[in-house]
Amino acid sequence: MSHEPSKLVKNPGQKTISNKASCRLCGEEKALRKSHIIPQSYYRRIKSGNGQLLKVRGDETTPPTLENSDPKDRLLCHDCEQFIDKNYEKEGTQFFKPRSSTIVMPNYIKIKNFKYRIIYLYFLSILWRASESSLPQYKELTLGNIAPLIRQCLINKSLSISPQVRIDHFIKICVMRITEKSGTISDRLIKKCLLDIALEKGEELSEGFLFYFMIDGFLVCYLFEVVNSLELQKAARYLSQLEDRSTIKLQKVDISELSQLSSLFSTVTRKVLEAGPPR
Ligand SMILES: [Zn+2]
Numbered sequence: 001m002s003h004e005p006s007k008l009v010k011n012p013g014q015k016t017i018s019n020k021a022s023c024r025l026c027g028e029e030k031a032l033r034k035s036h037i038i039p040q041s042y043y044r045r046i047k048s049g050n051g052q053l054l055k056v057r058g059d060e061t062t063p064p065t066l067e068n069s070d071p072k073d074r075l076l077c078h079d080c081e082q083f084i085d086k087n088y089e090k091e092g093t094q095f096f097k098p099r100s101s102t103i104v105m106p107n108y109i110k111i112k113n114f115k116y117r118i119i120y121l122y123f124l125s126i127l128w129r130a131s132e133s134s135l136p137q138y139k140e141l142t143l144g145n146i147a148p149l150i151r152q153c154l155i156n157k158s159l160s161i162s163p164q165v166r167i168d169h170f171i172k173i174c175v176m177r178i179t180e181k182s183g184t185i186s187d188r189l190i191k192k193c194l195l196d197i198a199l200e201k202g203e204e205l206s207e208g209f210l211f212y213f214m215i216d217g218f219l220v221c222y223l224f225e226v227v228n229s230l231e232l233q234k235a236a237r238y239l240s241q242l243e244d245r246s247t248i249k250l251q252k253v254d255i256s257e258l259s260q261l262s263s264l265f266s267t268v269t270r271k272v273l274e275a276g277p278p279r
Helices: 040-048 078-092 116-132 146-156 187-192 230-235 259-275
Strands: 032-036 053-056 065-067 072-077 102-104 108-111 171-179 193-201 209-215 218-224 248-254
Touching: 032 078, 072 078, 072 116, 078 116, 116 146, 116 171, 116 193, 116 218, 171 187, 187 193
Parallel strands: 053 193, 171 248
Antiparallel strands: 032 072, 053 065, 102 108, 108 248, 171 218, 193 209, 209 218
């Protein structure tokens, strides 16, 4: 039996303690499951190689840690967990796995039979869960007025917000494969590193902001650009941006080109050396 969250229920509200029993997706008062913020299968994959999970927070004050737990919070009822799983995660968690539709080139990875709407909403569902969570590490991650729009898109399985406006006009998702050409950091380590969802702001608010996380060697960025004109927003294109096409290219980006990431990685590498060589 399939469950479709009601489209009529009002926005279940912001992250306050009193709302804890109302499901963030359908808005109904129900027993809530401990939902994974980042899908559990990534953790399984990382841990299956007998290695430790390297967890890095995207801020400068929290040191990287080696840990086994994954962030969970009571956000969704059983039916809504199933709904997200069936409609987004089944497809989304396969996205980074090498498949017959994946062709690895020197500078990019080509993915055929790309299901844009599902993959876009899948990545958006991860950011949305983190924004709905009361976990301390996501304290800064608030999406304000955008959160109810994302929720509506997830429920409707659609990118449309109105006949003229789509969610992907103002939230662009870019996915790139992180590499390290000099070989100082092994690809194995890059793939094992889980970078939790973090925020990076421009110096001025008008420069916009982005959230990102990294998993399986891929960096996923959500760009919120403050542009006054919808036409400009629609037209803006970024490196390795997910687009509505059947074949897409995910660019490979050397870690040295991403200053914040490379400084995080040098700290991580040091931690690994302290903890013993990765197997
Ligand atoms: Zn629900």
